[in-house]
Structures are given as C-alpha cells and as structure tokens.
Amino acid sequence: xxxxxxxxxESDDQLFERxxxxxxxxxxxxxxxxxxxxxxxxNERLRPLVNEYVxxxxxxxxxxxxxxxxxxNPYEMEIKSLDSIKPGEVAVVCTNQxxxxxxxxxxxxxxxxxxxxRGAIVDGLIRxxxxxxxxxxxxxxxxxxPVDSRGRGLVVDYDCPVEVGGILVKPGDVIFADxxxxxxxxxxxxxxxxxxxxxxxxxxxxxxxELLEGKLLKDVYEKYGVL
Numbered sequence: 215x216x217x218x219x220x221x222x223x224e225s226d227d228q229l230f231e232r233x234x235x236x237x238x239x240x241x242x243x244x245x246x247x248x249x250x251x252x253x254x255x256x257n258e259r260l261r262p263l264v265n266e267y268v269x270x271x272x273x274x275x276x277x278x279x280x281x282x283x284x285x286x287n288p289y290e291m292e293i294k295s296l297d298s299i300k301p302g303e304v305a306v307v308c309t310n311q312x313x314x315x316x317x318x319x320x321x322x323x324x325x326x327x328x329x330x331x332r333g334a335i336v337d338g339l340i341r342x343x344x345x346x347x348x349x350x351x352x353x354x355x356x357x358x359x360p361v362d363s364r365g366r367g368l369v370v371d372y373d374c375p376v377e378v379g380g381i382l383v384k385p386g387d388v389i390f391a392d393x394x395x396x397x398x399x400x401x402x403x404x405x406x407x408x409x410x411x412x413x414x415x416x417x418x419x420x421x422x423x424e425l426l427e428g429k430l431l432k433d434v435y436e437k438y439g440v441l
Contacts (some may be wrong), residue, residue, distance in 0.1 A: 274331070279312075319346070
C-alpha cells in the first residue's frame with residue numbers, strides 16, 4: 215500500500231478516516247494559522263457529550279430561530295433538512311445561541327445517523343442525551359434542556375451560511391471536532407491543511423521521541439520547529 219498517497223486523490227471517506235486517525239484539533243488550528251486562517255476554532259462553550267468523540271465531515275448547515283407561537287407545520291423544514299443529509303456530512307446547527315428549547319434529540323440523531331451523517335455540532339441546547347450516547351452518535355452542544363422545539367424554535371433554512379460557535383460555516387466546509395474543541399476547515403484549503411497538518415504531526419512525533427531521550431527542548435525545537 216502506498217502510504218504517500220496525496221490527499222487530493224483520496225475520497226472524502228478515505229480522507230476523513232485518515233484525519234480521524236492521525237490528526238487532532240490543535241494541529242489543525244496550528245496549520246490553519248500558518249495558512250492565514252486564524253479564527254477557525256468555535257467557542258469553548260460547545261462540548262462533546264462524550265469526551266472520546268471525534269467528528270470529521272462536511273458541514274450540513276441548518277439555521278433555526280426562536281419563536282413564541284405554535285406554527286401550523288413546526289417541523290417541516292427540520293424534517294427536510296434531516297432527510298437531505300448525505301453520507302459524510304455533519305449537521306451544523308445555528309440556533310442563534312438559543313436557550314429556549316432542546317432543539318436536537320434522539321430521533322434527529324437517529325435520522326442523521328441512518329442517512330450516513332457523521333455527527334452534529336449544535337450551537338444551542340439538546341435533550342435525550344442518554345439515548346444519544348447509547349446510539350453512539352457523536353454530538354457537541356452548548357448544554358441541555360428537556361423541552362421540545364414546538365412553539366419555541368423553528369428551522370427556517372438549511373444548506374446556507376450559518377454562524378456557529380462564533381465562526382461562519384459554509385456548506386461543504388469540513389468540521390474537525392474532538393475533546394479540545396471544534397475547528398472549521400474552509401473547503402478551499404482542505405487538502406493543503408491536511409497535508410501540512412500530517413507533516414507537522416510527524417515532526418511532533420520526532421520532537422517527543424527526542425525529548426523522551428533527554429535532549430534539551432531548545433535543541434529539539436531548533437531541529438524540528440514545533441512546540
């Protein structure tokens with residue numbers, strides 16, 4: 215097997231699998247910094263239901279707003295957005311930081327998983343957390359609230375630019391999330407970011423090895439240029 219396969223020739227599935235195995239948010243953000251994208255980490259309020267969760271996939275953006283009445287068809291756009299999820303996508307839900315309802319729950323997680331979704335990033339509150347964990351569907355969120363969205367929140371659009379965790383996310387951008395946070399990789403620099411991040415991880419591995427051999431940090435940094 216050719217381990218030097220260029221990321222540009224890989225399918226999304228191959229690329230995401232490689233990213234999940236080799237990379238982490240810190241090295242992703244460091245690499246984006248080097249490429250001039252210095253504000254790509256979402257707000258620290260977004261946390262995983264389970265610390266071991268890692269999410270990598272294309273952003274499936276969903277936009278919701280607070281409402282204060284019961285719409286005649288409150289789930290219409292919500293259902294359309296979930297049913298249109300494609301394999302390899304991550305639901306990225308903008309609620310405008312709502313604290314009004316638990317907009318995401320077990321059934322949405324199940325629907326997303328069965329469409330091939332790789333996880334959800336919800337800049338708002340969720341519910342049914344025990345069942346979501348049992349389902350094994352990775353979700354990051356800002357907190358929990360057990361009430362339904364009917365009469366409280368409404369999905370108004372999807373596949374549109376959204377602001378989630380303080381970061382503008384466009385459909386097709388790549389989400390990388392782990393216990394340290396959530397990074398957004400603009401689609402136009404995905405392959406360059408991954409290639410440089412993998413190279414940086416290799417330099418970090420060499421740095422760690424030489425530090426464990428007792429070498430001075432100054433000498434090792436001068437050799438590999440990473441901290």
